[in-house]
Amino acid sequence: MTDFTNLGVKDIRDGVAGGDFTAREVAESFNAAVAAAAELNAFIVTTPDHALAAADAVDAKRAKGEGLGKMGGVPIGMKDLFATKGVQTTAASHILEGFKPEYESTVSQKLWDAGAGMLGKLNLDQFAMGSSNETSYFGNVSSPWKKDGTNAAMSPGGSSGGSSSAVAARIAPAATGTDTGGSIRQPAAFTGICGIKPTYGRCSRWGVVAFASSLDQAGPMARSVEDCAIMLEAMAGFDPKDATSLQMDVPNWEAALSADLKGKKIGIPKEYRMDGTDQAILDSWEQGKAMLRDAGAEIVDVSLPHTKYALPAYYIIAPAEASSNLARYDGVRYGLRDLPDGAGLQEMYAATRAAGFGDEVKRRVLIGTYVLSAGFYDAYYTQAQKIRTLVAQDFEKAFEQCDVILAPTTPTASFPLGSLNEDPLTMYLNDVFAVPASLAGLPAMSVPAMTNSDGLPLGLQLVGKPFDEQGVLNAGLAIQQRAGFEAQPEKWW
Amino acid sequence: MSVTREEVAKIASLARIKMGDEELDRMVPELNNILDWVEQLGEVDTSGVEPMTAVIPNTLRLRDDVVDAIPETSGGRRDDVLANAPVAEHGFFGVPKVIE
Numbered sequence: 001m002t003d004f005t006n007l008g009v010k011d012i013r014d015g016v017a018g019g020d021f022t023a024r025e026v027a028e029s030f031n032a033a034v035a036a037a038a039e040l041n042a043f044i045v046t047t048p049d050h051a052l053a054a055a056d057a058v059d060a061k062r063a064k065g066e067g068l069g070k071m072g073g074v075p076i077g078m079k080d081l082f083a084t085k086g087v088q089t090t091a092a093s094h095i096l097e098g099f100k101p102e103y104e105s106t107v108s109q110k111l112w113d114a115g116a117g118m119l120g121k122l123n124l125d126q127f128a129m130g131s132s133n134e135t136s137y138f139g140n141v142s143s144p145w146k147k148d149g150t151n152a153a154m155s156p157g158g159s160s161g162g163s164s165s166a167v168a169a170r171i172a173p174a175a176t177g178t179d180t181g182g183s184i185r186q187p188a189a190f191t192g193i194c195g196i197k198p199t200y201g202r203c204s205r206w207g208v209v210a211f212a213s214s215l216d217q218a219g220p221m222a223r224s225v226e227d228c229a230i231m232l233e234a235m236a237g238f239d240p241k242d243a244t245s246l247q248m249d250v251p252n253w254e255a256a257l258s259a260d261l262k263g264k265k266i267g268i269p270k271e272y273r274m275d276g277t278d279q280a281i282l283d284s285w286e287q288g289k290a291m292l293r294d295a296g297a298e299i300v301d302v303s304l305p306h307t308k309y310a311l312p313a314y315y316i317i318a319p320a321e322a323s324s325n326l327a328r329y330d331g332v333r334y335g336l337r338d339l340p341d342g343a344g345l346q347e348m349y350a351a352t353r354a355a356g357f358g359d360e361v362k363r364r365v366l367i368g369t370y371v372l373s374a375g376f377y378d379a380y381y382t383q384a385q386k387i388r389t390l391v392a393q394d395f396e397k398a399f400e401q402c403d404v405i406l407a408p409t410t411p412t413a414s415f416p417l418g419s420l421n422e423d424p425l426t427m428y429l430n431d432v433f434a435v436p437a438s439l440a441g442l443p444a445m446s447v448p449a450m451t452n453s454d455g456l457p458l459g460l461q462l463v464g465k466p467f468d469e470q471g472v473l474n475a476g477l478a479i480q481q482r483a484g485f486e487a488q489p490e491k492w493w
Numbered sequence: 494m495s496v497t498r499e500e501v502a503k504i505a506s507l508a509r510i511k512m513g514d515e516e517l518d519r520m521v522p523e524l525n526n527i528l529d530w531v532e533q534l535g536e537v538d539t540s541g542v543e544p545m546t547a548v549i550p551n552t553l554r555l556r557d558d559v560v561d562a563i564p565e566t567s568g569g570r571r572d573d574v575l576a577n578a579p580v581a582e583h584g585f586f587g588v589p590k591v592i593e
Contacts, residue, residue, distance in 0.1 A: 201549050247551075315531060339589060348589055351511050363527075385546075423526075424527065
């Protein structure tokens, strides 16, 4: 059997459409790769039959000469935050273990309509709360990468760590991710792949397990900028079922891809030069500037003065929204129920939530409950929302001087699983460069730039104006072409 | 601002999460670390700044007044709604007795 697992979205789609191979052959290759990679723990459930059925449907369409769709014949991994009809959807939590939705999320439905199939549901940080993939009820996900000369299991980032691990290990050509405060970009950076969070509202949140509704946004994770552009086109679009969905046409991002940046200005935010940032990260940033200059862009200095306050504001706003969103898990309508002997309704709620939520989820629900409670609402929540306005205004001003902003994605490369567990705050700092764009709802992407002295990947982040995914993708393409990032993890699983 | 053990117990009860002594003891310093850290937001002068309500300007839509315009979010799906309930009886969600 030919192995198709080195192919990405575009190559698979074009190869199937051109008759070079069948969608079934591709699905079989990836199904086998998924089954052989259980050690990564990237999937919570696998759905090989779904992938095969979708592939057969595409092959049948081709036989009849019909159009195959933007993702025709591409089997993907689906982050287990998307409701998939009849397939267990848990958000990596115990409280939703066994939950089989009676409906399909809009994003996943759009992907199936575009000809994609599902390899399985990907592991993540529980309710997307985490930056290392160590908070899943179903166990940690391992990155396929190892530090040179060591054998410790490394973090694939979070929360979309099953997605990043699967794509980097080539057991899926692409995967869905969701980004609330960096959950697509940080794992993409840790594993040497691409991932884009579009403008807030581009992708429907209907059927996506909610974490922080004003921030959550779905996006693709894949091995190239082109593949991200293709998949984002398939995922995005207006949805009357989501009140925050943007009533805008989806541009043809793939067709308009161009790495020629003549006339473009790239902003470098001086506040992102923070103490504690690795020298290798700063070096990669310098290289990124040189690459974009080489692509014809002009580099300009910009200022985002409230950067320092974005992360603490995020850790008020996101838990506040989470405490409200997660109130629905009460043991009545779906999921786990813990009913101690003789317990009444209130005790049942409390026992169910105690048994069903992990530590990080409890921590955030408590923080959220506290900052929204009487007497503290204005001091914490209103103040954080005002700072969110200031962060967004910083970006608006910066974009008067530049078209796209270039910054590192993360302050460090990946770290060994278990090494940051003792202190939640240290873990939160991972998203220090990713969170500001999330608070402002802006499109942002991570593209692999280089490897550090340990042989681990580092990512560069591009942040664009609202609705300018094209500008972000184009700058990402310019970096991709010049960085020539071809490093791959050595197969150990 | 910092929280005491009693305050954390109160927040946990507001959040409907049962917590034992050991868990409360663990949670108090963790929450205080996080709260100490977010205190820095108080440094920012936000007088005259409006709190953000919508991150991307969007118009509020009204749907057409049509019954079952979107089948997935409309009525008539009792069995689907109940399909994942831990206890469903006679077309209702079953819960412990609320009124004696």
